[in-house]
Amino acid sequence: MKKLIALYVLCTSCVLFGQTKFEKGYFITTKGNKVECLIKNEDWIGIPDRIEYKLDVNSKVNSMGKENLTKVHIVDKILLERHEVLIERYSKNLDELSISRLIKPKKESLLLKVIADGKAKLLKYDFKGVQYFFYELNSNINSLEYKLYKTSKGYLGRNLNYQKILKDKLNCSNKNLKSNIKYKEKSLVNYFIDYNSCSDSSTEVYSQEIKKGKFNIRGKISLGKSKFKNNQYQFVYKIGSEIEYVLPFNNSKWSVFFEPTFQSYSNNEGITIGSITFIGVSGGVYSVPRYYDGEVSYKSIELPFGARHYFYLNDNNKLFANGGFIVDWALTDYLITNPNDLLPISTTVNYFLGFGYEINKRYSIEFRFNTPRTISSINERGSSTSDYTNFSFKLGYNFL
Known part of the structure; x- marks a missing residue:
């Protein structure tokens, strides 16, 4: 039995080593160094703790922790950027939610995933199953404010302030954009595409809603x-x-x-x-x-x-x-x-x-x-x- 398990682990390890897929891209460190390389694309759901990369096809595999990165780009597929943002983290568990509807954010330096890139840029941060969205316009980045909280009667409440932000900050004088946008990736991406189009700007979409199984x-x-x-x-x-x-x-x-x-x-x-x-x-x-x-x-x-x-x-x-x-x-x-x-x-x-x-x-x-x-x-x-x-x-x- 022990010999069989050892053989199983050995075969699995060999296959793991041989089947890794590295794709063309680059990253920039917190010290400002840009490294052109091949990056292992793991199709991450959220932000990876670290990336693996090779300087060329035949070089050894290296790794870099997210705390040392300010930007990661896999050509045409993934773009991660570090920004200082205001964020209030919350839980999906009703028992752990705040009873305050007000958003009380703290400043954090986070590596964010760029979802849509154009005149207005949509970014996302995942943490413990909760998605937080941000937008960048004219080089300024702000939160699309949304919060779950517990009402005085113990029910689940939602602060939908992001809808007002979209209406006030990302509106279009030449076109009526959709209202009541859902706080979902696909819905927000479509809104940013419409806004950028109205502003004579194209939109590069890096990611959409998670694929179906x-x-x-x-x-x-x-x-x-x-x-x-x-x-x-x-x-x-x-x-x-x-x-x-x-x-x-x-x-x-x-x-x-x-x-x-x-x-x-x-x-x-x-x-x-x-x-x-x-x-x-x-x-x-x-x-x-x-x-x-x-x-x-x-x-x-x-x-x-x-x-x-x-x-x-x-x-x-x-x-x-x-x-x-x-x-x-x-x-x-x-x-x-x-x-x-x-x-x-x-x-x-x-x-x-x-x-x-x-x-x-x-x-x-x-x-x-x-x-x-x-x-x-x-x-x-x-x-x-x-x-x-x-x-x-x-x-x-x-x-x-």
Whole structure:
């Protein structure tokens, strides 16, 4: 088991090292130094704590913390800028909100994400799931003021002062711009595009609302080997399906999935499960394996829940690694149906590791190893347990 985990970690690390994607850009440090380089694009949701970069394709990977950066630009994709802004941080948790509607900001130096760049610039800062928006006009940067607070009756209130700011500071004499703009990235971007257009200025949009995730539904078949402790491995076939949700960030490299699978194991060897303890003639305590004779039959529905990480080789092919836990629903009441040795069955949760390859966004092959699952049985002879181990190769087909 330890050797397999070590191999898994080694393969994953090698793939992680080889699949990083660096794109042309530059950054400026707090000391004013501009560095032209290749920057690793992680498709960040918020502001990264640090960036990784290479001076050229063949150079080593370096990193720079956000506290040392005043600007980061990945050409045509991402623009981060440091500004001194007035901000009042708040929580989405009602119990943690202020009871004051008034905004009482403090000055902070923050690295902000530029969302729309033109005569008027829209910027964003993410912190603990809360988005704060700012605008820059004529080289002056100000907050689009918005705040959640708790009313005197304990309800959720909203200070929508940003709507007045848009009307007063970013209006257009030649065109009626939309009112009642939502405090959402997409809605604000559209407003800034309209304002800049009215001001005879183009708008470069660096980011839009977070992409939607994607569902995949796969059919799965597998061939592998399983065994109970002290038994020989037996070939086992499995058939199932997988529902996967690809998360809408980090370049769609992460997903979660649920994979109900039918599995069936049988042998004619009998089974060694638990042990018998006795006192010998000399007074010593001895323990020997307890053997049950008869046909062993174990059928169940496995319910794996897991997380998966993709390593893109190109637009159509990718490697992946996944892991998670398995809840097992036994379909057989007894491990052995010998009338003299009925063994009722109960199972525990176990875990799995896997890595594989997806081809043309449609076909997949995976090696999967399940950690030993404890099988328990209680009958008139007492309580007994045994470990059930399985590894397999899985073939998949994506229907979506």
